[in-house]
Amino acid sequence: MARVALVNLASLPMPGNEPIFPIGLRCIQNALDRAGHTTRLIDFVEDPDASADLSWASEPWDVVGFTIRNIDPIDLACGGHVEHYARFVHRVCDATGDRTPLLVGGGPGYSLFADELLRRLGFDAGVVGPGEQVMLDIVADPERYRGKRKNIPGRRYDGFTTELLRHPAALMAAYAATDDPMIGVETRRKTCYQGCVYCPYAYISGDNAGDLKPVDLIAAELQEIYDSGIRRVFFTDGIFNAEIRYAKEVARTIADLRLPGLRWSAYFTPKPFDDEFAQILASSGVDYIVISPDSLDDRMMKTLGKSFDIRHVDRCIDRCRRHGLDLRVNIVFGGPGENVDSVRASAEYANRKLRTGELIMHVGYRVLPETALARQLAMTEDDLLDPTFYPFDENLFSWVVEFLDKRFIPTGVLLNLMAGKTASRRMTKVPVPAGPTNSNVVDLPFLALRNSPRAASQVGGETA
Ligand code: B12
Ligand code: SF4
Structure with missing residues (x-):
């Protein structure tokens, strides 16, 4: 049986974040517990010190799962959360010691940006959609997924x-x-x-x-x-x-x-x-x-x-x-x-x-x-x-x-x-790409508004 830590990244202290009860991660934990695995849910509302003191990360976990609920608070005046997630996950990796556990991502926000987040956060695997069944598969044989860098579509879970x-x-x-x-x-x-x-x-x-x-x-x-x-x-x-x-x-x-x-x-x-x-x-x-x-x-x-x-x-x-x-x-x-x-x-x-x-x-x-x-x-x-x-x-x-x-x-x-x-x-006013096929996508002189530390980047090819 595996030892699994499940981290509620949605409870990290971040500007614009008001944590809510992590039911998605609890569904995952419930399924793993019923299958006989040993689990611990790390939540920073329940244990505020656990975001600074990462001693929990050095325990001999086989798998560490991270839930990502929100990418940003969907508010013009607010920045995104992804940089906070990335910094925290990298700190957890540094704290795990010699025996690196398998890192797995999931959650509604994760599912939306699964390929980008898998790459940026360095996960071995991720789940898009309902996660219980795939997480049970992963935890049953973590080595099969090590270094695979793969997102897997979620499946129906009977236990629901x-x-x-x-x-x-x-x-x-x-x-x-x-x-x-x-x-x-x-x-x-x-x-x-x-x-x-x-x-x-x-x-x-x-x-x-x-x-x-x-x-x-x-x-x-x-x-x-x-x-x-x-x-x-x-x-x-x-x-x-x-x-x-x-x-x-x-x-x-x-x-x-x-x-x-x-x-x-x-x-x-x-x-x-x-x-x-x-x-x-x-x-x-x-x-x-x-x-x-x-x-x-x-x-x-x-x-x-x-x-x-x-x-x-x-x-x-x-x-x-x-x-x-x-x-x-x-x-x-x-x-x-x-x-x-x-x-x-x-x-x-x-x-x-x-x-x-x-x-x-x-x-x-x-x-x-x-x-x-x-x-x-x-x-x-x-x-x-x-x-x-x-x-x-x-x-x-x-x-x-x-x-x-x-x-x-x-x-x-x-x-x-x-x-x-x-x-x-x-x-940033993202420019409308040049070219006959894309020039009329919107009736305004820019394609989108982006709240970004990055400079106006090129979207869909050349910029106007
Ligand atoms: C219900 C809901 C709300 C309710 C929440 C009520 C509550 N107390 O729980 C309310 C209305 C309060 C709300 C508010 C907000 N929400 Co909302 N919400 C939803 C909604 C419709 C369902 C989420 C949910 O609980 N599903 C049920 C649970 C059981 O499923 P789950 O969390 O997805 O978990 C499953 C999988 O994701 C996976 N999984 C989860 N964790 C993990 C971890 C691992 C390791 C693995 C492998 C798998 C896995 O397995 C789980 C079980 O199958 C989603 C849209 C959607 N369809 O998902 C938006 C959604 C999550 N919300 C979103 C947002 C942005 C917000 C707000 C910021 C909006 C706002 N501006 O106020 C706030 C933030 C709330 C907060 N503080 O976090 C976005 C998040 C993505 C993004 N754009 O950043 C979503 C996706 C909607 C959208 N517009 O795109 N929300
Ligand atoms: S597609 Fe369905 S869930 Fe989404 S906003 Fe429309 S009615 Fe609501």
Whole structure:
């Protein structure tokens, strides 16, 4: 049996990082423990000294696994995390002593940039997508993977539908002690059926057979979370109500548990969303319904690849109102084709339909690999690793402030907008590549905005 250390890089102290409970890495640890391996999860919220004192790294590990959740905080004003990961992994390598363990990478952020990160961080192997099954293979015979420098596609893991994910008390207690703690719970492993142009979820979730977690396992998981003192749960599905019949079952299960003070949320789609569902949600302690139309202008929603339109958003909002459900509506200004008219249309809709506090607003689409946006801009993993945003008109910030009711722009939001505006002015304007095939990819004089210490690099060939 192997000895395996699992390091939660997402808990490293880094600017712009607010660690959340590492459920992905816990899934891996749970699978390894059940197979009889000896594991230790290194988390810097649970053990803050472990990021400076690397004595744990010199223990005789056969394999050290690293989870990479976020590449950057997806914020115009924030830099990336990759340099921090690279520095830390290199320090761990130096601290391992003579008997170097096999180094393995995984996690949602890792999956997006697997080839680049494998190279930069010097891993022997990496997993793209769900990691339990491949990690079990690797740990069973680490020498087979040594020096291979290979990423392996994740596979379906049977245990998802049969095993209770029970988290260690000390880790739960450490996160329970943080400010307004929240923990993720998975209900389904299924690739999203929609095709939003900026979204990499389908790629990250990989080859998933569409497993639904049995509701008695979900109930047992929620009970354990509740008993640990954590009162906030976020279901991690791309869309919680993609299969509405199952979503109703899950919401009913939560209601039947009757856990006073338990609040939960998830990403919802406005379609399918019927009255019966709204009624069950209202009885289940749901905190708020998060929907992400991303724009409130029909043309933009279509361009962004949304499979619903403003009429569905209307109906969903009306249903939430009728059943007393709190709402959060996510909007990201600055997508392909955003102009003064679409910003005005979104703002007018929000001013008319949304209550104060219901609009969650961002500016700038982070371009990620394996998405339609990346293909349109012909940008590679390497081009995109530093925080890179779809180009937008610099007047966008002024339009937002001019058209939106002031109640949606309290001081904190205004300061964020100003920080975003200042940052976007300082960012590198990646030039549109010369040549007839690529010259019309965007209707602005630059291809993308990049928050990068690197100088404007050449993307897709020559620069203009
Ligand atoms: C749910 C979710 C949230 C919830 C989290 C709720 C919670 N308490 O857990 C909320 C809404 C709070 C959230 C917030 C944010 N999120 Co988020 N989130 C997700 C989402 C949809 C699911 C993540 C998840 O928990 N999945 C379930 C777990 C079990 O799966 P997993 O972590 O992927 O683990 C599996 C594999 O990755 C692998 N694996 C994991 N670790 C390891 C390690 C090894 C060694 C191996 C071999 C394998 C392996 O095996 C695991 C089991 O199969 C993903 C998108 C996606 N589809 O993955 C985005 C995603 C992870 N989020 C992202 C981002 C950026 C953010 C925010 C920064 C957004 C923001 N600006 O606020 C914040 C940061 C939060 C934080 N502090 O870290 C990005 C990260 C990539 C990137 N672009 O940098 C993603 C990929 C979405 C995107 N837009 O691209 N998020
Ligand atoms: S609906 Fe959500 S998860 Fe699905 S492609 Fe669109 S943004 Fe991604």
